Structure formats: C-alpha cells, structure tokens
Amino acid sequence: MSLISTLARVEAAATGRARPLTTVRHRHLAERPMVLVPLTTAGEVGAPLGALVGTDRDAPRLLVVPQPRDRTLRFAFLAELAEVVLPHLESAQGTVELQERAETDPETGKRVKVEVELCADAPQLIVPNTAGISYVRLLGRSTRFRRTAEEEPDSPHPAPARLPLLGRWLTHYGERARVPGSSLLLAVTEVLGRHWATGQSRLEDQHLGALLAWIEAEEGTSGAEAALRVELARDGDGVPLTPPAGPATDPAFDNRRLAPAIARHDAGLPGAEEEIRELVASQLRPTWDAVWRALDLLRALPPGARVADRWKRDRWSYTAHRDRLRAGEPPQPRRDDAVTAARKLAARETALAELAAQEALDDPLVMAERRLSGEAFAGEVVRVEPAWSEGKRPMPRPLVTVRTDDLPHLEEGDRVHRALEGGKSQPGVFVASPAPGLFTVRLTGGMGRGKVPEAGSVPEEGETVCWTLFEHAPRGGPDLPDPEETPWTHGGPPDPDALDAPDPVTPEDLL
Amino acid sequence: MSDIPDSPSTTALRRRLAELRGADVAPRPLDARALAALAANPGCRRRALLDGAGVDKGALAKKLGSPAAFGQSQFAFARGHAFEARVKGDGGAELMRLVHARTGTAGTPAPEPGEVAVPDLTASGPDGRAERTRLALERATAEGGWALLNHPMVRLEVAGSPVHLEPDAVAVHPDGRWTVVEIKSFPILDGAADPTKVGAAARQAAVYALALQALGGRVDERMLLVCPKDFSNLPTAEAVDLRRQLATTRRQLARLTRLEEIAAALPEGVTFDPARPADELAEAVRRLPAAYAPQCLSTCELAFHCRERARAAGSVEVLGREARGELGGLTTVEAVLAAARGEAASLSGGDGTDPSDDPPDDPAAAALRRAARLRAEALAGRS
Numbered sequence: 081m082s083l084i085s086t087l088a089r090v091e092a093a094a095t096g097r098a099r100p101l102t103t104v105r106h107r108h109l110a111e112r113p114m115v116l117v118p119l120t121t122a123g124e125v126g127a128p129l130g131a132l133v134g135t136d137r138d139a140p141r142l143l144v145v146p147q148p149r150d151r152t153l154r155f156a157f158l159a160e161l162a163e164v165v166l167p168h169l170e171s172a173q174g175t176v177e178l179q180e181r182a183e184t185d186p187e188t189g190k191r192v193k194v195e196v197e198l199c200a201d202a203p204q205l206i207v208p209n210t211a212g213i214s215y216v217r218l219l220g221r222s223t224r225f226r227r228t229a230e231e232e233p234d235s236p237h238p239a240p241a242r243l244p245l246l247g248r249w250l251t252h253y254g255e256r257a258r259v260p261g262s263s264l265l266l267a268v269t270e271v272l273g274r275h276w277a278t279g280q281s282r283l284e285d286q287h288l289g290a291l292l293a294w295i296e297a298e299e300g301t302s303g304a305e306a307a308l309r310v311e312l313a314r315d316g317d318g319v320p321l322t323p324p325a326g327p328a329t330d331p332a333f334d335n336r337r338l339a340p341a342i343a344r345h346d347a348g349l350p351g352a353e354e355e356i357r358e359l360v361a362s363q364l365r366p367t368w369d370a371v372w373r374a375l376d377l378l379r380a381l382p383p384g385a386r387v388a389d390r391w392k393r394d395r396w397s398y399t400a401h402r403d404r405l406r407a408g409e410p411p412q413p414r415r416d417d418a419v420t421a422a423r424k425l426a427a428r429e430t431a432l433a434e435l436a437a438q439e440a441l442d443d444p445l446v447m448a449e450r451r452l453s454g455e456a457f458a459g460e461v462v463r464v465e466p467a468w469s470e471g472k473r474p475m476p477r478p479l480v481t482v483r484t485d486d487l488p489h490l491e492e493g494d495r496v497h498r499a500l501e502g503g504k505s506q507p508g509v510f511v512a513s514p515a516p517g518l519f520t521v522r523l524t525g526g527m528g529r530g531k532v533p534e535a536g537s538v539p540e541e542g543e544t545v546c547w548t549l550f551e552h553a554p555r556g557g558p559d560l561p562d563p564e565e566t567p568w569t570h571g572g573p574p575d576p577d578a579l580d581a582p583d584p585v586t587p588e589d590l591l
Numbered sequence: 592m593s594d595i596p597d598s599p600s601t602t603a604l605r606r607r608l609a610e611l612r613g614a615d616v617a618p619r620p621l622d623a624r625a626l627a628a629l630a631a632n633p634g635c636r637r638r639a640l641l642d643g644a645g646v647d648k649g650a651l652a653k654k655l656g657s658p659a660a661f662g663q664s665q666f667a668f669a670r671g672h673a674f675e676a677r678v679k680g681d682g683g684a685e686l687m688r689l690v691h692a693r694t695g696t697a698g699t700p701a702p703e704p705g706e707v708a709v710p711d712l713t714a715s716g717p718d719g720r721a722e723r724t725r726l727a728l729e730r731a732t733a734e735g736g737w738a739l740l741n742h743p744m745v746r747l748e749v750a751g752s753p754v755h756l757e758p759d760a761v762a763v764h765p766d767g768r769w770t771v772v773e774i775k776s777f778p779i780l781d782g783a784a785d786p787t788k789v790g791a792a793a794r795q796a797a798v799y800a801l802a803l804q805a806l807g808g809r810v811d812e813r814m815l816l817v818c819p820k821d822f823s824n825l826p827t828a829e830a831v832d833l834r835r836q837l838a839t840t841r842r843q844l845a846r847l848t849r850l851e852e853i854a855a856a857l858p859e860g861v862t863f864d865p866a867r868p869a870d871e872l873a874e875a876v877r878r879l880p881a882a883y884a885p886q887c888l889s890t891c892e893l894a895f896h897c898r899e900r901a902r903a904a905g906s907v908e909v910l911g912r913e914a915r916g917e918l919g920g921l922t923t924v925e926a927v928l929a930a931a932r933g934e935a936a937s938l939s940g941g942d943g944t945d946p947s948d949d950p951p952d953d954p955a956a957a958a959l960r961r962a963a964r965l966r967a968e969a970l971a972g973r974s
C-alpha cells in the first residue's frame with residue numbers, strides 16, 4: 081500500500097463510502113466470462129459440496145454433491161463441472177491470427193522468423209475471492225493425474241472421461257493467475273480491491289458482500305453500515321444471510337442445516353437430495369449475484385490503454401497451453417523442477433515491474449503514487465533549449481526544463497523516461513536542477529533520425545509532461561510468450577521418467 | 592502439582608481474578624491456541640486479563656451485543672477426531688514410525704511393535720494429570736526406550752498464573768529427547784501445507800515445548816506435524832523447526848504485563864461476570880486498555896466489540912496494521928484528514944501528541960499533505 085491509497089482508506093472511513101484508487105480499469109474483462117462460485121464443506125478440506133457456474137447471470141447451473149464423502153457422487157459432480165466448464169475453456173482454440181516470432185532454427189542455429197498462431201481471444205474464468213483461485217488450483221491438482229476407464233480399463237474407480245483434461249486446464253489457469261496483471265482467472269475481491277479503497281481493512285475486504293456494500297453505497301448512505309449488516313446478519317439459527325463466499329461453508333450452516341439434511345439423505349428419505357440442493361443454492365446465490373454486480377461496477381470503468389497489451393500475453397499463454405495439449409504432452413508435473421521454478425519466478429517479477437509501470441502510465445492516480453514516492457515527476461515545461469550531440473553526425477539532444485512541486489530522487493546522469501503518443505517512450509538523462517522546483521532533462525532519443533527533431537517529439541513550453549525514473553517496458557519485445565509457455569514441441573520432449581504417477585486411490589479420499 | 596503450596600501472593604491474585612470473573616463463575620481454562628493468540632497480540636491488556644482470569648469471552652461478547660462468529664463445523668470436528676484416532680491407532684505404531692522417520696536420530700532403528708511404552712496418564716483433575724505426566728516422562732526418559740504419551744497434561748506459568756495445556760501427544764526417544772506431536776486435519780499436499788496453518792500449529796507447539804522445558808526435559812526444538820496426505824486420510828508428517836516460535840513465544844509471554852498490575856488498575860467491585868447488565872460490562876471492559884487490529888477478528892471472541900469501539904473512536908487501527916504503520920503518529924481518522932488538509936493535527940485530536948508540535952515540521956503530516964494534493968489533482972483530471 082502507498083500513502084495515497086492509505087489516505088483513500090481514511091477518506092472512506094470518514095465518509096462511509098468507498099473511494100476510488102484508480103481512474104481506469106486495470107484488468108481485462110471478457111465480454112462473456114464464465115463465473116464459478118464453488119462451495120466446500122468446512123473440515124473436509126477440498127471436498128466439493130456444490131457450485132454455481134455459467135456465463136449467464138440469470139441462468140447459473142447448480143451442481144451439488146449430496147454426500148461429499150461419497151466418491152461416486154463427487155465424480156458425478158466433477159463430470160458435470162467438466163461438461164459445463166470445458167466447452168467454455170475450449171471455445172477460443174479455433175479462431176487464430178498469425179504472428180511473427182523469431183526462433184532459433186534447430187539445424188542451422190540461426191535466428192529465423194517463423195509464423196505462429198495466436199488465439200484471437202481467450203476464455204475468462206471469474207471466481208469470488210482468492211480462496212476461490214486456490215480451489216481452482218486444488219481441483220486442477222486433484223483431477224489432472226486421474227485415469228479414465230479408457231486409460232485404465234481395470235480401475236475400480238475410473239475418472240469421468242473428460243475430467244483429467246479439465247484438471248489440466250484448471251491447473252493452467254491457476255498457474256497463470258500467479259502472474260501479476262494476468263486476467264485469465266480473476267478473483268473479484270482482488271479486482272475490486274485494486275480499484276476501490278474501503279474504510280475497513282484488507283482482511284475484511286475478503287468478504288465480497290461487505291466489500292460491495294462499501295462500493296455500492298449511494299451518496300448520502302453509509303456503506304460502512306451496510307457492510308456491517310452484510311457481515312453480521314444471521315437468521316434465527318445463526319446461519320449467515322450473506323455468506324462470505326467461502327469456498328468453505330459456515331460452521332453454523334453445517335451444523336444447523338446441512339448435517340441434518342445429509343443425515344436424511346444418508347437414511348434414504350425422499351426429498352432429502354432436493355433439500356440439500358436448495359440449501360447449497362441458498363449459500364451460493366448471494367455470492368453469485370454479488371460477483372455479477374461487481375463485474376457491472378468494473379465494466380463501468382474505462383479500460384486502461386495498456387490492458388489489451390497484457391491481455392495479449394494471456395492469449396499467448398492460452399495458445400501455448402492449447403498447443404501443449406495438441407502435442408500430447410503429459411499433465412503438468414506435481415512440482416516444478418528447479419529451472420522451471422526459477423524461470424517462473426523471474427517471469428513473475430518482470431510481470432510485476434511491468435504491471436506497476438503500465439498502470440502508472442495508464443492512470444494519473446496511480447502515477448501520483450509514484451510521484452509521491454519520488455519515482456516520477458510531472459510539471460509544466462518552462463524552457464526548451466535546442467542542443468546537439470557531438471560527433472560526425474550530430475543528433476538533436478535538446479534540454480527541457482520543467483517546474484514541479486514533486487520531489488524526485490534524482491542524481492545527475494540518471495535515466496528518465498517519458499510516454500509518447502502511440503505507446504512508445506522517450507529516453508532522457510537528468511542534467512541538473514537549476515533552481516528549487518526546476519529540473520532539466522536532456523532528451524536522448526525518440527526524435528527520429530534527422531538533425532532536426534521530428535514534429536511533436538520535443539515538448540513545447542507550457543506543455544505538461546511526466547517523467548518517470550522507472551522503465552516503461554521492463555522486459556523484451558511485448559509479443560513474446562513467457563518462457564514457461566514455450567511448448568515442449570519447441571524444446572524437445574520431457575524426460576519420460578519424470579512423469580508423475582496418478583494419486584493412489586484410498587477408501588477415504590476427499591477429492 | 593497440588594503438593595506444592597501456593598505462595599501468598601499467588602493466592603491473593605487467584606482470589607482477585609475470581610472476583611473479576613464473578614463469584615460463582617467457573618474459570619474457563621486457557622488452551623495453547625489461546626496462548627498462541629495471546630502471544631501474537633501481547634500488547635492487549637484487555638485480552639491478557641480476561642483470559643488470565645478465565646472469563647468466558649464468548650459469553651461476554653454475546654452479552655455486549657457483539658457475539659463472535661466462531662464455531663466449529665461438526666464435519667470438521669468429526670474428521671479431526673477420526674483422523675487423530677487413525678493416527679494413534681494400533682498402539683501408536685504408525686505414529687511412532689513417523690516420529691522415528693522424521694525426528695529420530697539418523698542411523699537408529701525404528702521402534703518395533705510392542706517396543707513403545709504407552710503409559711496410562713489418567714488421573715482426576717488437571718493437577719493430578721500434570722503430575723502423572725511428569726512422572727511418566729521421568730520414568731520413560733530414565734528407561735531409555737521409546738514412549739508415547741497420549742494427551743499428556745503440562746503446566747505453564749503465564750502472566751503470574753498457571754495454565755494447563757494438553758498437547759495431542761509427546762514422544763520420548765531412546766536418547767531421552769521429547770518431541771511435541773500435533774495432529775492436524777489440513778492436508779500436506781505434494782509435501783507442502785498451507786503456511787498460515789503450519790505457522791499456527793508451530794506457535795501452539797512452541798507453547799507446549801516451553802511447558803515441557805519447565806519440567807527440565809531435553810525438548811526437541813522441532814515438532815512433528817502429522818497431517819493427512821494429499822487427498823487421502825492416510826497420515827504423513829513433517830518435522831517443523833520451532834526455534835523461531837520458541838524464541839518469540841518466550842519473549843512475548845515474558846512481556847505479557849503481569850496480571851496483578853492490570854488487575855490493580857481496576858477499581859474495586861469491577862466484574863466481568865456475564866450475568867451483569869450489559870452497560871455495566873461495557874464500562875468494565877472499557878477500563879481495560881485494548882490493542883485492536885483486524886487480525887483479532889480471527890483470534891479473539893471480543894473482536895466485534897473492540898472493532899466497534901475502535902471505529903466509534905475513529906481509530907485508524909481498524910484499517911489494518913499496514914495502513915497504521917504508514918500513518919506514523921497520526922492515530923485517528925480526523926487527525927489524518929486534518930494533516931492532509933494542512934491543519935494542525937493537534938486541533939482535531941491526535942493522540943496526546945504535544946499540541947505545540949509544529950505540524951509543517953512533522954514529516955508524516957508533510958507527506959500526507961503532498962499525498963492529498965497529488966490525489967486531488969489526479970482525481971480532478973478525470974473526465
């Protein structure tokens with residue numbers, strides 16, 4: 081958190097309504113995302129109890145496991161989940177555009193241009209909170225190594241046909257969600273929290289209903305009070321009216337409602353299954369509605385200019401996974417080998433730096449945080465002096481002086497960067513501070529190849545400019561797939577001994 | 592240890608704590624989980640005294656109109672029990688195999704079935720059980736074999752009063768080492784478990800280890816954490832290093848202000864007996880200085896009450912420790928906003944900061960003013 085966002089929290093606490101943290105939306109929202117609200121029983125860590133899932137807010141599909149300890153019922157749930165989710169995740173595989181990419185020719189060792197496919201879009205998956213993302217990962221982990229009847233005809237508990245495939249997709253989406261700024265799989269509490277500050281703590285913001293109450297509060301009403309009602313409202317049995325989106329159930333719900341209903345189901349009483357379905361739906365529906373309301377709020381924000389650029393990386397990631405499946409690669413290993421793990425870590429660090437830079441460039445309110453911390457400065461140009469480099473072919477190196485109240489951490493010779501129209505950035509070098517509040521920068525590029533700078537490439541007196549001390553594209557070309565996304569067809573088959581065996585089946589499994 | 596006579600001051604303190612709890616109210620025993628939570632927020636005198644006096648904070652919170660939302664799902668309870676029973680089944684054979692595999696001395700043989708002593712620890716009352724435990728540990732250590740103490744009872748002196756604790760198990764190694772065993776029902780998936788849950792288990796185990804150290808034993812600085820493996824109900828275990836938790840818990844328990852002091856600051860006649868009227872209780876609770884943080888919501892039954900009070904006081908504590916840290920000495924919403932507006936913080940009630948402080952020289956206030964200006968500028972530019 082920065083002081084500016086802390087101040088926003090304080091403002092929210094004072095007014096009882098959430099305050100904006102951004103002026104634009106910094107995450108991609110698909111036109112037709114799939115929302116998944118999972119529910120698990122408290123205690124039986126990971127055992128699914130039910131889910132609402134779908135792409136139509138008015139017609140979610142309700143999936144329920146009437147007895148979570150029954151493997152057959154769990155498999156039926158997972159099979160149904162695969163039936164709903166897989167067509168969505170597979171829906172964007174066919175429409176592609178061609179992209180050029182430099183690759184090393186395995187025979188000549190030379191860098192050559194090749195044309196590769198890039199899926200024109202990628203399906204998006206939305207869950208209520210970060211625990212939902214963890215659950216997607218857990219489902220992926222538990223199902224991707226399963227063997228189907230076709231693979232293992234003698235197995236006493238064969239997995240439903242498409243389940244391992246679902247597991248591999250969910251694993252991919254779950255891994256992708258670890259990359260800062262990625263949007264294939266989003267948790268709405270996180271996305272809302274990026275765009276609004278409430279007057280409560282981040283811990284409490286994990287309750288989607290409460291978080292929304294702060295943001296949705298109309299002028300003159302108290303979001304704080306509404307959030308409190310959402311958080312505390314319970315019926316006569318102590319069952320919360322707006323459960324915090326779990327995915328684990330509330331203990332009071334388990335004890336007062338679910339346990340008796342499951343007991344009736346186990347006793348084979350008629351209507352018991354229907355009762356459990358209704359109970360599960362009652363816990364899921366408030367969250368389902370809340371997720372869609374959250375999406376409405378987010379859609380009302382205009383997208384940041386560089387959001388599409390990051391979404392393109394998500395499309396690369398999606399395409400790479402498609403290619404790995406098509407190439408018949410085995411499921412993702414249980415644990416990454418050291419090299420892969422280090423690579424992923426490095427890629428995430430780069431993505432984080434890139435995200436921070438792009439959000440600041442797209443959004444003056446985010447840039448304000450960087451200005452406050454001395455990593456950027458903005459102000460009016462008060463003087464422009466033409467100057468040229470020395471040497472045979474003198475190039476323009478004009479000196480631009482701005483006046484600002486900002487306090488950048490600059491030393492002579494530091495590199496600075498300025499965003500130009502069209503997304504390119506212009507480098508410069510800090511020369512001196514001729515007087516307090518005045519900073520002089522020598523432009524060192526982005527002015528064309530001629531002796532005279534291209535029109536519009538040098539700011540004019542009176543113009544407002546913003547320089548950053550951080551790079552705008554802290555990684556290579558914007559169109560490369562991440563290293564971990566390189567299909568093994570481009571790097572040789574994996575070691576067959578390294579393949580993971582399926583999990584042993586025991587009589588008391590949970591998932 | 593009923594045979595050791597209490598010192599007069601201990602007796603006086605016990606009497607005083609009983610008064611505070613309410614004349615006819617049975618004390619609510621502290622457990623290691625509560626102690627670990629107490630040690631996690633050692634600055635809270637309110638919690639220290641209420642816990643130390645054995646006040647039922649859940650009942651108190653309910654009476655105050657802010658009941659805690661804690662509860663355990665019967666599914667979780669049943670599963671926890673079934674798993675522990677399975678781990679300890681068969682005379683603890685599987686458990687001792689795990690103890691040996693994860694914490695045994697390298698190169699020594701695993702205990703053979705029938706080679707593990709499982710002493711009977713039953714006795715009436717916690718003091719009797721603690722004494723049985725002490726004797727059993729002494730004997731097992733002297734005999735130099737393997738022993739498994741199932742649900743032993745140990746005592747720890749906390750803020751001047753004794754607390755009885757019941758670890759899931761303690762294993763005695765042939766070399767005389769004692770290892771704390773905790774059995775949890777969250778899974779170890781592909782060799783890794785939820786770090787928050789492991790951390791909580793380790794803090795809890797550290798409390799047990801401290802109590803065992805007080806008995807003079809050679810206590811292993813690693814615990815054995817036994818959990819279900821992956822998606823199954825089969826036990827697996829990891830040794831968890833406790834050195835850091837031991838050091839922090841030791842330090843924080845020592846720092847816990849002694850209960851006598853806190854109790855002495857309360858006027859005669861104050862009581863936390865949940866049978867008293869709500870406003871009287873609210874007033875009594877108010878007299879105990881709190882240290883609210885949002886983390887209280889998952890660790891303390893009084894959290895909703897303390898949060899409500901902190902909010903009503905406009906305290907920035909409710910925004911989280913991170914935010915609070917960033918605001919330096921400005922502790923109320925009003926003081927922060929005043930500083931952001933460039934007004935003297937003291938006018939709007941800072942927290943006892945010297946009113947003669949010149950706000951422009953306060954770096955926190957100066958930073959806030961700049962933050963407010965930059966924020967307003969960016970928001971104004973929004974189309």
Ligand code: SF4
Pocket residue numbers: 632635636637638881882883884887891892893894895897
């Ligand atoms: S909730 Fe209140 S009593 Fe409990 S630890 Fe927090 S501040 Fe102390």
